[in-house]
Amino acid sequence: MASLPSVAFASSLADAASEQQLDISEWYSAYQSCQFFFLDQAQHEAGVEAVCALMNICLPSQWADSPLFNVSSLQTHASGPGAQGISSRRPGPVSDTRTQPAAARVSLIPFIRRLVVTGMDTTSIMHGFFGDDWRQGVGPMHECERKNYLFAAKSVGWADVKCLYDMSPHETVPFMKPLQQVQLVEIERAESAWSRWLAMEDWMVGPRAPDAGCHEQ
Numbered sequence: 001m002a003s004l005p006s007v008a009f010a011s012s013l014a015d016a017a018s019e020q021q022l023d024i025s026e027w028y029s030a031y032q033s034c035q036f037f038f039l040d041q042a043q044h045e046a047g048v049e050a051v052c053a054l055m056n057i058c059l060p061s062q063w064a065d066s067p068l069f070n071v072s073s074l075q076t077h078a079s080g081p082g083a084q085g086i087s088s089r090r091p092g093p094v095s096d097t098r099t100q101p102a103a104a105r106v107s108l109i110p111f112i113r114r115l116v117v118t119g120m121d122t123t124s125i126m127h128g129f130f131g132d133d134w135r136q137g138v139g140p141m142h143e144c145e146r147k148n149y150l151f152a153a154k155s156v157g158w159a160d161v162k163c164l165y166d167m168s169p170h171e172t173v174p175f176m177k178p179l180q181q182v183q184l185v186e187i188e189r190a191e192s193a194w195s196r197w198l199a200m201e202d203w204m205v206g207p208r209a210p211d212a213g214c215h216e217q
């Protein structure tokens with residue numbers, strides 16, 4: 001198979017200054033490593049269990065329908081009657097669960113989002129959840145979710161933000177904290193991205209973008 005091109009990995013509101021040029025194949029390999037680590041090791045660690053209990057989010061091994069204890073158990077469930085329950089438990093772009101790698105059907109995004117909104121997304125906790133490859137595998141998603149949290153707070157009030165991060169009646173967000181360990185460069189990139197989004201709302205895109213004239217020169 002031909003090598004995949006490098007692409008800009010960023011949220012829909014991300015500023016070009018903060019986009020990371022990634023080789024898709026290399027990134028996906030690191031992401032899968034994070035998935036395997038999370039399923040096979042992290043979710044069984046007492047520290048990870050404690051953090052998830054504090055954040056009120058169920059680990060795959062705690063799911064009421066078709067609990068997943070490791071990658072092997074996911075492969076077993078995927079071909080049985082619990083396959084549909086697995087794909088619906090953590091929403092994702094799954095078309096045919098039988099043809100996908102097992103871990104691909106467990107999204108790490110809900111856990112990253114919950115870590116961010118509760119202020120638990122420290123380096124040590126991210127490493128404990130996702131392993132040695134977390135910066136390469138989930139680091140870009142982590143950056144995007146931090147930016148999305150800033151945008152959510154700027155867009156609506158506290159109650160609406162909480163609703164956005166509640167996952168189900170049994171997995172509501174118990175508390176929210178302002179974004180932690182923020183660097184000035186992160187704020188500046190978010191400000192730039194927000195300005196670009198405001199321009200989008202006014203259809204100031206393409207040839208009408210505020211900086212279009214600068215690019216032409």
